Amino acid sequence: MSLMPPFTAETAHLKVKKAQDLWNTQTPSEIAKAYTPDSIWRNRSSFIRGTSEIEAFLTAKWAKEKSYRLRKELFAFTDNRIAVQFWYEYQDAHDGMKWKRCYGLEDWTFAEDGRMRKRQMSGNDVEIGEEGRWFKEGVDVNEVDIGEEHW
Template sequence: MSLAPPFTAEIAHAKVKKAQDLWNTQNPSKIATAGYTPDSIWRNRSSFLQGTAAIEEFLTKKWQKEKSYTLRKELFAFTDNKIAVQFWYEYQDSHDGMKWKRCYGLEDWTFAEDGKMRKRHMSGNDVEISDGERWFKEGVDVNKVDISERHW
């Protein structure tokens, strides 16, 4: 199945899960080159960047801070070449005493004809959590964790 636009519900869902799996590798070079156009434009919270070299540098710094990173993405909405995603990830903050944190966020993606992302805008908020509040403990299948309103 081609994961390039125009998207159907099946393709959009597969595209989101492929991105989730790619990000969970925590391999900045692979993520930047496999997922994004060479001139891709990003907004990640308050950071603005462009191009795969900048994306790779950003992700390298991200995972120097965010240890034990585990991500879940879910399709929120889509059109022919755009996808909106809801996501959650957990990590230990190496800049804050290795406290556990969870990020809740939304992304909007726009794709080029080849299926690589040419625009990504991310908004997210981190909250501190205890080890007992973690959803994505080692060995868990992130896709099977019940993410519902009772967790908020």
């Protein structure tokens, strides 16, 4: 099944889960291959262009965000665009290894070959305790029941 645009509900959902799984590898060089060479990003307050900047950004991200676990869910889609809602948890290496969860939204625009050519991300971090974690070791992120108050 092709995961290139135009998307259907099924292919958009699969594209989101493929991105989720790829990001959970935390392998910047492999992740960067999913983007066009001239891809543009806004990630919070960072503006990034091209796969080399993407790779450098992700390398720095995971130097800070330890024990990273991510879940993405399809929010909406059109022919070549997908919007996702996401949650991820991590230990902040720049803040005493405190556990945090990021809540966010992304909008993605794809090139004809299926690689992402634009990614816009907005997210907010919330400090959580060990007891408040969802994505503990051995837990399938896709099976966690995330209540409506977090959607």
